[in-house]
Amino acid sequence: MHKNPVVGLIHIGEVQTSAQFLINQLKTSGYQVKQYSLDEIDEIDGGIKTFILNLFDNDLNLDALIRLLDENDANIIFNDARISNELVGWNKNRWLRHVLHKIDQANDILPKDSAGKTDDASAVDLSTFGIKSVWILGASIGGPESLLKFLSEFEGDEQVLFIIVQHMDSEFVSMMEKQLAKNNKIAVKLAQSGAAVEAGQAILVPVDEDIVINSNGKLAVKDVNPKRMYTPCIDDVCFSMLENLSKVNMAVFSGMAKDGIRGATNVFENGGRVITQSAESCVVSAIAEEIRSMNMSMFDGDPTGMAQYIKENLN
Template sequence: MAESGGVGIIADTSLQRHAIRMLLLEAGYPVIATLATEGCTTGALEDARVSLWVVDLEDENNREFLLESLPDLSRAPVLYGLGKAPARNSTDYSRWQRRLLTKLKALIPVTPKTKADPPKGQGKVLPWPLKPVSRQRTRHRPADEVWVLGASLGGPEAVKVFLDSLPEDLPVAFIYAQHIDRAFSQVLAATIARHSSFDVVTADEGQQLHQGEVLLAPVEQVIDIDDNRRVRLLSRGWSGPYSPSIDEVMALTRLAWPVSGAIIFSGMGEDGLVEAGNYVQEGLPVWTQSLDNAVSEVMPGAIQTAGFSSFSGTPEQLAQQLVNRIARQAAARREECPA
């Protein structure tokens, strides 16, 4: 267990706060704070003793407030969307308990002394080294190069800093696959778009992905990309234990855009590992967030251990690597076909 920190709980019902608190105490976790939403003051959220926040909110307004506030006020990662605690004598309780404790055990042993602070705030915008192209021109061009951004726990903070760091005229688009509860998906879109020059869009039937856009993969419904590179909404859910499936998103992107790549950020599990191998076989780049910078190193670590990651860095370093790569490609094309 972490010796220099513990867990903070935020829930908007007293029964849920009590259920989570009792489970943590019984498992031996130190509980630093148990807060209702009205108790989420700046001072409480900035408490340095909290190494992890467990958040479960039923009210949509409360969810939106905390998702926007926590990344700016707290350096601790956040677990949310656990679902209402079942009665302790029910068979569902053991599954709820096991799911929560499994996630906690992967995180709480890492203390602030040995783990770098997760990224927060607005990144410094990198310069585009070639002649700038106006935003109006780039925003109406179909994307020829599309990168997958894959993430789970700790991902929204890292992806936000990555996107904040990119110049607005970068000729690229992204598909962002984030493991998250469906109730938080709209708030996630608003949060990562807050300081970025990229437009965050949700999936609609028949839409085309343009340069300067980040397509947020839906949680509850599978998407596909047809031969005309248009989004199709399918009538089934994502395969496997994660929604959306990073592996599936990487596969459909690889098939639709031969010029593509993937960046795997902080997260738990090994989603994306299978497709990372396919990317490498086809000569497509796979990059990862550095392990000492990630809130949860499991997901990027699995890809690094398999030897599939050709570059690793902080979100800012990943942004710089992408800018440099696309600039080199653009410069090479101009040399081949001078105006």
């Protein structure tokens, strides 16, 4: 009798990079994983009731394997490794959720909004992971250029975690990650389920998912508010992170929208610092201007000055 649910993973062809990601995520979700190659059919554990066939070489004959699994009444899940190897960010997260749902329908295919309100994800203390402060970076039109200048001012060893919420469409997500990573100081990574948060890192929030930081310092994703007007939504991320971490700070960059004003208000009223990019250094300063008019901005300056302010106030 297996202590934990066991999933068999059979590699059809060479072991692929996406398979290792899948194995790590299965273990994080409480499953044991037993791996086999197509040459190890005789060694397959007949007690395993779910098998994932990770297909990379479609020319191999699977008849004997399928017959064996069918005789054992096993649930067979086919995965095209050529496709999953290319997935990134929110697409990879969704692929993972679909796989988990096929293993057991009790695994939500779309996490509920309340997923971020569990005991494991509320009031998480990131100081145990070397992170002294968290800054949400909200931006819209003109944001990428400003964010790149801002991130370039850091050394990369500061005890700060950045969460980037940049308005964009889904087709630009990968491009945005690569563009912001050109700062060469702060590692910019698109949020991915199971990834560990680190000081000196910037997490790029996906378009179609919100993020959660669990007490073990690893990221999870949850479904977004379906009524949001912007993708991703700055206000929603602020609310989620305040529930998740109790206290966060916010830097507002160039942008023309109302999204971010309620989020900044929530951050300010919960004791966080709010700073803004100056009008003369913005492409459009509508969001920052509204926050300044509400007397919530504790510092106003260009991206370089904003970075210097944060470095001077890390403690």
